[in-house]
Amino acid sequence: MNELATRHAALVDRFGSIADAVTDWDAPTPVAEWQARDVVTHLTQWLPGMLAGMGVDLPVAEGDDPAALWREHSANVQALLEDDEQMSRVVTTSSGEQPLTQVLDNFYLADIFMHSWDLAKASGQDAGWNSDVVAGMVEGMTPMRDMLAGSGQFGDPVVLDETHTPEDRLVALIGRDPNWAPTA
Missing domain, CATH: 1.20.120.450 (dinb family like domain)
Known part of the structure; x- marks a missing residue:
């Protein structure tokens, strides 16, 4: 394979x-x-x-x-x-x-x-999520923030600094709220 x-x-x-x-x-x-x-x-x-x-x-x-x-x-x-x-x-x-x-x-x-x-x-x-994959995606996608925003394929991208986890940073970058939870 x-x-x-x-x-x-x-x-x-x-x-x-x-x-x-x-x-x-x-x-x-x-x-x-x-x-x-x-x-x-x-x-x-x-x-x-x-x-x-x-x-x-x-x-x-x-x-x-x-x-x-x-x-x-x-x-x-x-x-x-x-x-x-x-x-x-x-x-x-x-x-x-x-x-x-x-x-x-x-x-x-x-x-x-x-x-x-x-x-x-x-x-x-x-x-x-594999943390190494996430970190690599954040690194590769962060410079494309404006392109992501203009694509219409994502929510409004947000770039978070290194004080946030790689998962939170990737989620924010694709326009999601890292703290999202379903309403009870």
């Missing part, structure tokens, strides 16, 4: 553990407009559409059970990642030609990682 497929398997396993422990799929999340089920819907719906626009076929998972939907979708993505022919492709993106592996790594794997926090918070769990 290639390195990207290995990292994906670990990420989806952790996200799947969080999803399997959700007891209220209608619970609010740190993303004001979303309920817990919307986190899974987001992750399972945007990637097949984006890849189709690049000529890559990824089956769309279907169903009403968010945890089962996640398992089906992540298995589809894992099969794609383990397909050496597909992973050797170069695709056309809005930023020009890029290896498919880079597109999946930069956009999709990062999205799973960040949204695991949303689902964990919505369901009263710990995201279980």
Whole structure:
């Protein structure tokens, strides 16, 4: 198995553990407009559409059970990642030609990682983020604060200083309130 497929398997396993422990799929999340089920819907719906626009076929998972939907979708993505022919492709993106592996790594794997926090918070769990990965993301994303704000993909980014934990800093950078908790 290639390195990207290995990292994906670990990420989806952790996200799947969080999803399997959700007891209220209608619970609010740190993303004001979303309920817990919307986190899974987001992750399972945007990637097949984006890849189709690049000529890559990824089956769309279907169903009403968010945890089962996640398992089906992540298995589809894992099969794609383990397909050496597909992973050797170069695709056309809005930023020009890029290896498919880079597109999946930069956009999709990062999205799973960040949204695991949303689902964990919505369901009263710990995201279980790797602190080294978090610190690296904070370092890499902080200089892109204005671009993040202008993308419309995040809430209003806030840069916190080093007195805050790396997790709090990353959460604030993607426009979430590090102290968010569901209302009782």
